[in-house]
Amino acid sequence: MENHYDVAVIGAGVVGNAIARELSKYAVSVAVLEKELDVAMGTSSRNSGVIHSGIHYKPGTLRARLNVEGNALMAGLCQDLKVKIDYIGKLTVAQDEEEVKSLYALKDQGEANGVPGLEILDPGAMEKIQPNVGGIRALHSPSTGIICPYSLTIALAENARANGCRFYLGHEVTSIQKTGDRFDIRAGNKSFSARVLINSTGLYSDHVARMLGIGDYRIYPCRGEYLILDKRLKGILNVLVYPAPHHGKAGLGIHLTNTVSGNILIGPSNEYREDPEDYACTADIMAQLRREGHVLLPELKTTDFIRSFSGLRAKQTPPEIGGFKDFVIESREDVKGLINLIGIESPGLTSSPAIALMVRDMVERLLPLVPKKEFNGTRPGMTGHFYELSDEEKADLVAKDPDYGEVVCRCEQITKKRSWTPSRTPWAQGPSTASNTGPGP
């Protein structure tokens, strides 16, 4: 056996990386096994990037609790990791009296979950927050935020790696066996063994669970397509704008979402697919998104739509049922040492730091977790983009290193050196290079 670890985390999405970083605070060896050649290649880079407040989920569910806890933890985490986050707030907008009733229900639910600052606004108050928003009433949730989901995922991975976790990119887990008190894992062309196995494989979590004979779960991929609006519209939207909820829908409805880089997203749609990697964007949905975007923001022009993308929700509910099922985060009694994360759809991004704490507690019941004195939870560098700096700040950075000033993407004004993603290149080289696995435990 080549590689012995205390813990193996399968899946380098935001959840797997948040768990790996949390465990890197302790004196345990951790391997992260990822089938793709980089981190953040699955759902964690294909979503709305919203740090939800916690109004949408039933009190008492894991989704509600972990959403609210994750929202609160995210600010400090982003500060440590130099990831840009903006708590810009959200308006959930009602178009008729029936929808107004659902806003009051949403407010009650949010308050029961502990969401701060919720208010129902009349058109005058809505107009002050977001001119031309349309609708007759809105629920304002000021603790809703936005983040770049892949920047967070990458930052978590980098910090986990800097604290000793080993990343095996391009290593798809194809078989797992329990032998005594260890798991024998085949991934890529290597064999691994681990005392604790964490299945955080998103859309494939049912498949990975089946490798250990657990047939309790089935994931139904549900695609959400988006349109991206030109940065010309930057500043047009002060807050996020969502429609009032409708019972039985698989998502939260088509919404307008600011991104931290200044574009606006319209989406996502809802469409169940067989293939967990069917990331197509379709003409019908694009037309639907344009129509619904106009209802929420009447001044939109067709020429404002510049690009499209899609992501797939790891739903536990089949199309004929729709709606949401609670997250499954379980330490299995029948397969001791296995921690399964199943159906981590929205708000999985928001919840990721709270999920990591919950999983840490589960690991602690399986292994002694002794805190490491040398853990450093901060990342060097700055938060944000070069183009956002003042002329003096830009000149200072370029004087330190000319790569800070070399523009490699003219549309987005991305420079060669971005101090908030410093050590990306060695990771992206795939499984055949020695450098992709990082420092050992």
Ligand SMILES: Cc1cc2nc3c(=O)[nH]c(=O)nc-3n(C[C@H](O)[C@H](O)[C@H](O)COP(=O)(O)OP(=O)(O)OC[C@H]3O[C@@H](n4cnc5c(N)ncnc54)[C@H](O)[C@@H]3O)c2cc1C
């Ligand atoms: C359209 C859409 C919008 C969303 N919007 C929001 C939002 O605004 N806010 C929010 O909080 N949440 C949102 N979410 C949910 C959020 O994106 C997910 O909950 C979160 O990204 C899940 O992260 P993950 O790490 O579990 O999964 P993933 O990011 O999918 O990571 C799983 C990883 O496992 C790897 N893997 C799979 N099988 C194997 C294997 N056999 N061996 C090795 N590796 C494997 C995959 O390659 C992948 O990298 C949205 C989701 C979608 C689809």
